Amino acid sequence: DADVTQTPRNRITKTGKRIMLECSQTKGHDRMYWYRQDPGLGLRLIYYSFDVKDINKGEISDGYSVSRQAQAKFSLSLESAIPNQTALYFCATSKQELGSYNEQFFGPGTRLTVL
Amino acid sequence: DAKTTQPTSMDCAEGRAANLPCNHSTISGNEYVYWYRQIHSQGPQYIIHGLKNNETNEMASLIITEDRKSSTLILPHATLRDTAVYYCIVRTSGTYKYIFGTGTRLKVLA
Numbered sequence: 001d002a003d004v005t006q007t008p009r010n011r012i013t014k015t016g017k018r019i020m021l022e023c024s025q026t027k028g029h030d031r032m033y034w035y036r037q038d039p040g041l042g043l044r045l046i047y048y049s050f051d052v053k054d055i056n057k058g059e060i061s062d063g064y065s066v067s068r069q070a071q072a073k074f075s076l077s078l079e080s081a082i083p084n085q086t087a088l089y090f091c092a093t094s095k096q097e098l099g100s101y102n103e104q105f106f107g108p109g110t111r112l113t114v115l
Numbered sequence: 116d117a118k119t120t121q122p123t124s125m126d127c128a129e130g131r132a133a134n135l136p137c138n139h140s141t142i143s144g145n146e147y148v149y150w151y152r153q154i155h156s157q158g159p160q161y162i163i164h165g166l167k168n169n170e171t172n173e174m175a176s177l178i179i180t181e182d183r184k185s186s187t188l189i190l191p192h193a194t195l196r197d198t199a200v201y202y203c204i205v206r207t208s209g210t211y212k213y214i215f216g217t218g219t220r221l222k223v224l225a
Contacts, residue, residue, distance in 0.1 A: 004158070040217065042202060042214075042215030042216050042217055042218060043159065043213075043215040044215070045212065045213070058212075088156060090158050090159075092158070102206070103161040104159075104160025104161065104213065105158075105161075106159050106160070106170060107155075107158050108157060109156060109157065109158055109160055111156075
């Protein structure tokens with residue numbers, strides 16, 4: 001079974017609709033992240049959470065919100081989707097840093113298309 | 116965080132070593148070099164990281180120059196499954212943040 005799962009894997013929606021992307025993990029990690037990836041580009045951080053009560057904005061948080069329902073669950077919402085939010089979305093997790101080591105474990109991604 | 120520069124693409128023959136360079140000339144003393152790869156459109160996968168000493172694990176070796184301004188990721192015996200985009204990332208210890216550039220698209224040829 002995958003350690004980091006994302007649902008849905010693919011979604012097509014229309015402009016103005018509210019969309020929620022969900023992420024669950026069984027790794028027992030405290031830290032969770034949401035990234036987006038546009039074609040041909042690297043990943044950009046949207047939001048991150050170091051524990052259930054700690055949520056922070058990343059580089060590109062405008063138009064997005066998140067909810068950390070439990071240690072294992074971190075949801076990303078697009079309140080009113082727009083076409084330039086069409087992208088591949090990744091959730092990631094990591095445990096509290098030990099020395100220099102901070103490996104992030106990524107989910108399989110959600111491909112979102114906003115028409 | 117320091118910026119990294121990587122070649123856009125590289126080819127490597129199957130079974131040969133793949134050497135992927137990365138320039139990080141503005142790296143500071145407390146910044147680590149991390150490498151991830153992304154196969155097709157899957158989630159990125161951690162490969163290796165280092166500060167100033169060369170590092171090796173079961174996947175790859177990381178060679179960091181003495182002045183730390185550049186590094187090379189070495190896949191010793193590339194296979195077709197190593198075809199992916201490889202990201203070199205500089206990260207400050209104690210921070211959460213990775214800055215992904217556009218990476219190097221490695222194609223392993225049969």
